[in-house]
Amino acid sequence: MGRGCTFCDCGDEIEAIAAEGCYKLHETDWLEEYPVNIPSDIFEVRFKNTRRSYYQNVNNLDLKRGDIVAVEAQPGHDIGIISLTGDMVAKQMRRVGFNPHNGEFKKIYRKARPYDIERWQEAIALEHETMIASRQIAADMGLNMKIGDVEYQGDKLKAIFYYIADERVDFRELIKVFADRFHIRIEMKQIGARQEAGRIGGIGACGRELCCASWMSSFSSVTTNAARMQEISLNPQKLAGQCSKLKCCLMYEYDVYADARRTIPRLREPLQSMDGEYYLIKIDPLAGTMSFSTSKNTIANLTTLPISRVKEIIAINRAGEKVETLLGDGNETVTAEPTYRNEEDSITRFDNKGSRKKNKRNRDKNRAQQGGNAEPKEQNNVPQEVATEPTGEQQPEEQREPKEQRERGERRQRDNRHNHRRQDREQNRDSKPEQKREPKREREEQSGDNTPQREQHNDRTENQNTEQGERKEHRGERRRHNHKGHRREGQQRRAEGEQRSGGDNVEKQ
Numbered sequence: 342m343g344r345g346c347t348f349c350d351c352g353d354e355i356e357a358i359a360a361e362g363c364y365k366l367h368e369t370d371w372l373e374e375y376p377v378n379i380p381s382d383i384f385e386v387r388f389k390n391t392r393r394s395y396y397q398n399v400n401n402l403d404l405k406r407g408d409i410v411a412v413e414a415q416p417g418h419d420i421g422i423i424s425l426t427g428d429m430v431a432k433q434m435r436r437v438g439f440n441p442h443n444g445e446f447k448k449i450y451r452k453a454r455p456y457d458i459e460r461w462q463e464a465i466a467l468e469h470e471t472m473i474a475s476r477q478i479a480a481d482m483g484l485n486m487k488i489g490d491v492e493y494q495g496d497k498l499k500a501i502f503y504y505i506a507d508e509r510v511d512f513r514e515l516i517k518v519f520a521d522r523f524h525i526r527i528e529m530k531q532i533g534a535r536q537e538a539g540r541i542g543g544i545g546a547c548g549r550e551l552c553c554a555s556w557m558s559s560f561s562s563v564t565t566n567a568a569r570m571q572e573i574s575l576n577p578q579k580l581a582g583q584c585s586k587l588k589c590c591l592m593y594e595y596d597v598y599a600d601a602r603r604t605i606p607r608l609r610e611p612l613q614s615m616d617g618e619y620y621l622i623k624i625d626p627l628a629g630t631m632s633f634s635t636s637k638n639t640i641a642n643l644t645t646l647p648i649s650r651v652k653e654i655i656a657i658n659r660a661g662e663k664v665e666t667l668l669g670d671g672n673e674t675v676t677a678e679p680t681y682r683n684e685e686d687s688i689t690r691f692d693n694k695g696s697r698k699k700n701k702r703n704r705d706k707n708r709a710q711q712g713g714n715a716e717p718k719e720q721n722n723v724p725q726e727v728a729t730e731p732t733g734e735q736q737p738e739e740q741r742e743p744k745e746q747r748e749r750g751e752r753r754q755r756d757n758r759h760n761h762r763r764q765d766r767e768q769n770r771d772s773k774p775e776q777k778r779e780p781k782r783e784r785e786e787q788s789g790d791n792t793p794q795r796e797q798h799n800d801r802t803e804n805q806n807t808e809q810g811e812r813k814e815h816r817g818e819r820r821r822h823n824h825k826g827h828r829r830e831g832q833q834r835r836a837e838g839e840q841r842s843g844g845d846n847v848e849k850q
Contacts (some may be wrong), residue, residue, distance in 0.1 A: 357409050357458045370429050385425035389492045390540040397446035411457055413447040420461040420495030436560050464493035486510045489537045499526040534561045538584035563587040567595045601626035603655045612654050
C-alpha cells in the first residue's frame with residue numbers, strides 16, 4: 342500500500358498499527374532517547390510513498406512517533422502517521438528546505454478514530470482500480486502522458502493523480518472526465534522519472550534499497566562529467582539506474598575527486614625518455630599516481646609513477662632534454678597490471694598452451710605400458726636401472742624438482758624402447774640370409790657331383806664375356822675413326838674457304 346501500517350480488525354473496532362521499515366524515506370530518530378532541548382509543537386507526518394509534510398499540534402495532544410492522526414486538508418481532512426518529533430523536525434525541515442504556506446503550519450486535528458480508519462481503508466482500496474481506469478481514459482483521449490500513481494485523501498473527497506510527461510499536456514478536459522467518472526475532486530501533479538522510481542521503489546545494482554526510495558528527497562542534476570572525473574567507464578547500461586537516468590550516486594564522491602585532481606598535471610604530449618615515448622593510460626587521483634604505456638592504443642610496459650616524479654619529467658622535457666628512465670634513482674617500482682584489453686580481444690585466451698606436450702607425454706606413457714606388457718621376455722635381456730629409494734639428502738631435491746624426474750624417467754623409457762627395436766632388427770637381419778642359403782645347400786646335396794657341368798657353364802660364360810669385350814673395342818675404334826674423318830673434312834672445308842676469300846680480294850684490287 343505504501344503507507345507503512347497494518348490494519349487489524351481484532352476487536353469491536355478496527356485499528357491501524359504503524360510498521361517500521363515498510364515505507365519510503367525511512368529515517369532513524371537518533372535523538373529520540375535524549376531529552377528535548379527546545380520544546381516544539383511541529384511534527385512530521387508521512388502519507389503514501391514519499392509524500393511528507395509538517396503540521397502543528399495546536400490542541401496540545403500527547404503525540405509520539407507512530408501515532409495515526411487526522412490533519413488539515415483542502416477540502417476536508419487527511420489521515421497520516423507521525424514520523425518525526427522533537428529536535429529532529431527542525432533539522433529535517435532545514436535539510437529539505439520546507440517553507441510553510443503564508444508562514445502558517447497546517448493543524449493536527451486529533452488522533453484517528455475507528456470511523457476515520459475505516460473510511461481511510463476504503464479509500465486505499467479504490468486507488469489501484471482508479472489508476473487503471475484513468476490510464477485507459479488518458480489513452481483514449483490521445484494524451485502523451487503516463488499516470489504512475491493515484492493517492493486518495495483519507496475522507497475520500499479528493500484524489501491526487503501523479504503523471505509523467507515529456508512535454509506540456511493540456512489535461513483540462515481530462516479533469517472533467519475524471520470528475521464525472523469518479524465523483525471526487527481531482528488534483529494533477531507532475532513528477533519526473535526519478536520521483537517515479539522513488540515512489541515505486543526497488544533494489545539497486547549495489548544490492549541495497551534505492552536511495553530515492555530510502556532517504557533521498559531532493560535530486561540534483563547528474564552529468565557524464567562526474568563519471569569522467571572518477572575514471573569510470575562510460576557504459577550507459579552501467580551508469581543508468583532504474584529510472585533510465587544517470588545514477589544519483591555518481592555525485593556522492595564527485596567533490597573528493599575534483600579536489601584530488603587539482604594537484605594532477607595536465608599532459609598534452611607523451612613523456613620523453615631514452616627508452617622511447619610513454620603515453621598516459623590511467624590516472625588514480627586518490628592514490629596520487631599516473632600510469633604510462635609505451636603504446637598509445639594498448640597497455641604495454643605499464644609503468645606507474647607518483648605525481649611528483651611526473652612533474653619532474655615534464656620540467657626536464659620542457660627544457661629540451663630526455664630522462665634516462667622514468668623511474669629515476671628513487672625507489673619507485675613498476676606496477677605490472679594485467680592487459681585486460683589484449684586478453685578480451687584474443688580468441689585463444691581459453692586455450693591451454695601446455696596441452697600438446699601433456700598429450701604427447703600421456704601417449705609415451707601408454708606406449709611404455711603396452712610395450713612392458715607385450716614384451717616381457719625381451720625386457721629381461723635388457724639391463725634395467727634399479728629404482729632406489731631416495732635418501733634424506735636426495736628427497737628435498739626430488740620434491741623441489743618433480744618435473745625433471747618425470748622427464749628423466751620418460752627419457753629412460755624411450756631409450757629402452759629404441760634398444761628393443763634395434764635388437765629386433767638385428768635379429769631379423771641375421772636370420773634372413775641363413776634361411777636363403779639353406780635351400781641352395783639342400784639343392785646342391787640333392788644334385789650330387791656336378792663339377793663337369795659347372796666347368797662347362799663357366800667356360801661358356803668366359804667366352805661370352807670375351808666376345809662382348811671384343812665387340813666393345815670394335816665399336817670404340819669405329820667411333821674414333823669416324824671422329825678423325827670428320828675432323829679432316831672440316832679442315833679441308835676451312836682451307837678451301839680461305840683460298841676462295843683470297844682470290845676474291847685479288848680480283849677487287
